[in-house]
Amino acid sequence: MRRLAAVLLALVAVLGLSVAAPQPAAADGVIGNGVEVACKVNAGPVLGTAIEIAGKATGYDLCDKIGDATEKKVKEAWNGVWNSVLGDVINSAADVSKWTIKKVLTVALLGPSLDLEATGLFGRHATLAGMMTWLGLVIATFGAMWQIGKMAVTGQSKHIGRAMAGWLESTILSAVGVGLIAVLVAAGDALTAGLVDATFDGGDAAYKRIVAVMVPEGVSNPVTMLCIVAVLLLVGFIQMVLVFLRQSAIPIQCLLLPVAGGGRVGGDATRQWAPRLITSICVVISYKPILAVIICTGFAEFGHAKTLAEWLRGCATLVLAVLAPGPLTRIFAPFGEAVGAGLAAGGVGGAFTAAAGYIAGRAKDGDDGDSGSSRLTTPVEHAQYVEQSMGRQGGSGGQDGEAGRDAQSQAARNEAGRVPTQAGTGETAGAGTAGAGAAGAGASSGAAAAGAGIAIQVLDGVNNTLQGASGQIGSGGNRQ
Amino acid sequence: MSRTRGMWNTRGMWVAGVVLAAVVGLTGYAMFNGDDDGGATAGKGSARPSASSSSVGAAPTYQAPDDWVEPERWAALPRGSRTDGRGSQVGFPHTTEGAVAMLAAANTTDIEGERSTVDEQLRIYYSYMGSDGRSSDTAEQIELNAQQTDKTVHKQMGVPAGDALPSGAYLRNTVVGFKVLQASDDEVSAWLLARVVQKNGETAKEQASYTRTLAAARWQDGDWKLSVDATVRAQKKAQNQTEPKMAAPGDAKFNDYGWTAIREAS
Numbered sequence: 169m170r171r172l173a174a175v176l177l178a179l180v181a182v183l184g185l186s187v188a189a190p191q192p193a194a195a196d197g198v199i200g201n202g203v204e205v206a207c208k209v210n211a212g213p214v215l216g217t218a219i220e221i222a223g224k225a226t227g228y229d230l231c232d233k234i235g236d237a238t239e240k241k242v243k244e245a246w247n248g249v250w251n252s253v254l255g256d257v258i259n260s261a262a263d264v265s266k267w268t269i270k271k272v273l274t275v276a277l278l279g280p281s282l283d284l285e286a287t288g289l290f291g292r293h294a295t296l297a298g299m300m301t302w303l304g305l306v307i308a309t310f311g312a313m314w315q316i317g318k319m320a321v322t323g324q325s326k327h328i329g330r331a332m333a334g335w336l337e338s339t340i341l342s343a344v345g346v347g348l349i350a351v352l353v354a355a356g357d358a359l360t361a362g363l364v365d366a367t368f369d370g371g372d373a374a375y376k377r378i379v380a381v382m383v384p385e386g387v388s389n390p391v392t393m394l395c396i397v398a399v400l401l402l403v404g405f406i407q408m409v410l411v412f413l414r415q416s417a418i419p420i421q422c423l424l425l426p427v428a429g430g431g432r433v434g435g436d437a438t439r440q441w442a443p444r445l446i447t448s449i450c451v452v453i454s455y456k457p458i459l460a461v462i463i464c465t466g467f468a469e470f471g472h473a474k475t476l477a478e479w480l481r482g483c484a485t486l487v488l489a490v491l492a493p494g495p496l497t498r499i500f501a502p503f504g505e506a507v508g509a510g511l512a513a514g515g516v517g518g519a520f521t522a523a524a525g526y527i528a529g530r531a532k533d534g535d536d537g538d539s540g541s542s543r544l545t546t547p548v549e550h551a552q553y554v555e556q557s558m559g560r561q562g563g564s565g566g567q568d569g570e571a572g573r574d575a576q577s578q579a580a581r582n583e584a585g586r587v588p589t590q591a592g593t594g595e596t597a598g599a600g601t602a603g604a605g606a607a608g609a610g611a612s613s614g615a616a617a618a619g620a621g622i623a624i625q626v627l628d629g630v631n632n633t634l635q636g637a638s639g640q641i642g643s644g645g646n647r648q
Numbered sequence: 649m650s651r652t653r654g655m656w657n658t659r660g661m662w663v664a665g666v667v668l669a670a671v672v673g674l675t676g677y678a679m680f681n682g683d684d685d686g687g688a689t690a691g692k693g694s695a696r697p698s699a700s701s702s703s704v705g706a707a708p709t710y711q712a713p714d715d716w717v718e719p720e721r722w723a724a725l726p727r728g729s730r731t732d733g734r735g736s737q738v739g740f741p742h743t744t745e746g747a748v749a750m751l752a753a754a755n756t757t758d759i760e761g762e763r764s765t766v767d768e769q770l771r772i773y774y775s776y777m778g779s780d781g782r783s784s785d786t787a788e789q790i791e792l793n794a795q796q797t798d799k800t801v802h803k804q805m806g807v808p809a810g811d812a813l814p815s816g817a818y819l820r821n822t823v824v825g826f827k828v829l830q831a832s833d834d835e836v837s838a839w840l841l842a843r844v845v846q847k848n849g850e851t852a853k854e855q856a857s858y859t860r861t862l863a864a865a866r867w868q869d870g871d872w873k874l875s876v877d878a879t880v881r882a883q884k885k886a887q888n889q890t891e892p893k894m895a896a897p898g899d900a901k902f903n904d905y906g907w908t909a910i911r912e913a914s
Binding site: 211214218222226234 | 846
């Protein structure tokens with residue numbers, strides 16, 4: 169994402185400079201039309217009008233201003249370019265960029281988001297959703313078998329307990345997930361519509377003004393115009409792809425919910441599917457309101473003057489809107505991990521507590537941490553609290569290439585787990601070193617670890633590595 | 649008493665007195681000297697310009713730039729004998745110079761503050777337009793054109809059309825030279841070389857441009873007036889010859905192109 173930003177900024181800088189370059193020449197350089205209205209404030213127009221009204225016009229200019237000859241020559245050259253094939257190209261490119269901006273703004277700001285019911289993917293006869301649910305069930309079954317096998321090998325009953333809890337979570341995700349997403353999407357739409365109405369007095373005026381600023385009328389220099397439309401085409405097209413991507417991502421994410429839910433039943437690797445999916449869903453849903461905030465802020469102050477500075481500001485706003493999902497991902501990644509950790513710690517109820525705790529933790533970020541923990545009475549609550557806060561910090565820890573270490577850290581956790589009273593702190597240390605990926609570790613590892621368990625954990629670690637790599641490629645949205 | 653007198657009579661007191669006298673004398677000298685300098689700067693000290701330029705130590709406060717070429721032809725145009733209700737000078741003498749003076753006055757405008765292009769254009773029309781150019785259509789069209797110009801000017805100065813111009817902003821047209829195209833007793837046509845300056849605000853940089861305008865006047869009812877017929881004749885005559893190119897006074901080309909500089913007499 170950062171690389172993309174750098175490329176875009178460099179492009180804007182280069183193209184922006186080339187936009188800026190012809191400007192001074194026209195403004196006050198060699199052509200030197202210092203006072204534009206010089207010939208309109210003397211007796212020339214008075215006499216000229218009188219002659220014209222009297223019907224005696226000879227076609228001889230009464231007033232000439234210095235530099236007119238040069239300007240006429242330059243204008244002729246420009247007109248030559250405008251009338252050539254290049255002129256047609258530029259004009260049609262300008263039309264396309266107008267259309268792109270209009271389309272982007274219509275979809276991004278004015279139009280409603282995709283109606284999940286209308287897609288027909290989630291109705292009574294929805295085959296695709298049914299298939300996905302079925303796939304989720306298959307994965308869940310395999311996961312359960314894996315957990316049962318693990319239990320059999322390690323002799324730890326926690327694995328079957330985890331499978332059961334995962335099954336419950338999967339059911340709840342499948343049942344309420346789509347509905348929840350639909351509600352959130354509708355809320356985002358309402359927020360966006362309110363913002364646009366408040367800023368622009370109606371959406372129609374909004375995009376008219378933005379188009380007028382971004383594709384100014386009456387730019388006589390064809391090269392300037394070419395640069396303007398080139399930048400706009402690039403930015404506008406990327407923006408449009410992003411906006412449409414959001415539209416198409418929502419049903420796909422909804423379809424994937426049962427699969428991710430099914431993953432909760434299985435081992436550590438598959439358990440991460442749900443938090444990642446939740447993160448990306450949060451990004452996709454909040455993208456539209458954020459886009460509206462950026463565009464409203466960027467274009468609200470525009471008057472009618474069309475200067476280069478204003479154009480650059482509008483362009484920067486559009487580029488910012490393109491870059492918005494990157495930071496958004498970063499904002500929601502720890503949130504998703506917090507939810508995942510909560511799911512691991514105490515099922516769905518725990519997830520909600522974790523989410524609330526995450527938000528509360530965010531809200532009083534500057535506060536002393538002790539004031540938060542002092543309210544927690546039991547050691548179990550304290551352990552959960554610590555785990556939540558570690559889950560939050562894990563976002564910056566980075567998971568890349570650490571999956572292989574997971575087995576070792578799991579072993580370390582088990583070592584710590586041999587002393588039951590220190591279970592909570594042992595967990596914390598383990599999670600701290602292994603990053604967020606280890607947050608899914610069992611919370612109730614009170615029982616002593618069997619020697620054979622290490623073998624399974626090594627296998628689990630290998631599995632984690634593979635899954636982690638594929639997760640990087642498939643990008644669950646947590647890392648950029 | 650004697651102690652006081654003794655104190656006044658000490659040697660130190662004498663020294664102090666001499667020093668005081670010297671300070672007063674030198675201050676007076678410096679003040680008068682400074683007064684001369686200031687007068688020369690303001691252009692009032694015309695009594696001794698040669699003295700200041702011939703004095704060795706003091707540098708002349710103003711001198712023409714090295715590349716200044718004194719215009720060969722100067723004219724101190726006569727002024728109008730009275731000012732009409734719109735603030736324009738009218739009543740010019742019945743001479744060629746009087747006609748040029750009227751043309752120059754008609755081309756001198758100052759758009760500033762509450763005074764808009766519409767005001768100035770209509771002032772030119774009502775004060776100087778001769779009977780052959782007058783009609784209600786003409787006045788209306790001039791007003792419409794001037795409104796368009798006003799819009800442009802207001803836009804450049806960053807205020808809404810119809811408002812007063814920002815403080816410190818102005819658009820001035822000053823005639824600095826002329827070249828007579830054709831002159832007879834009752835009809836004079838001339839090229840007018842004008843300097844247009846525009847400043848868009850208190851802190852904005854002043855922009856300047858030169859214009860060349862062809863205009864013709866006719867003696868009518870005891871005064872020179874702008875004339876449509878005379879101007880059309882001048883246009884036809886100008887088409888057969890090359891118009892003088894524009895050059896600022898002080899430029900060598902100003903003389904080459906045949907311009908006469910206008911001296912603003914007091």
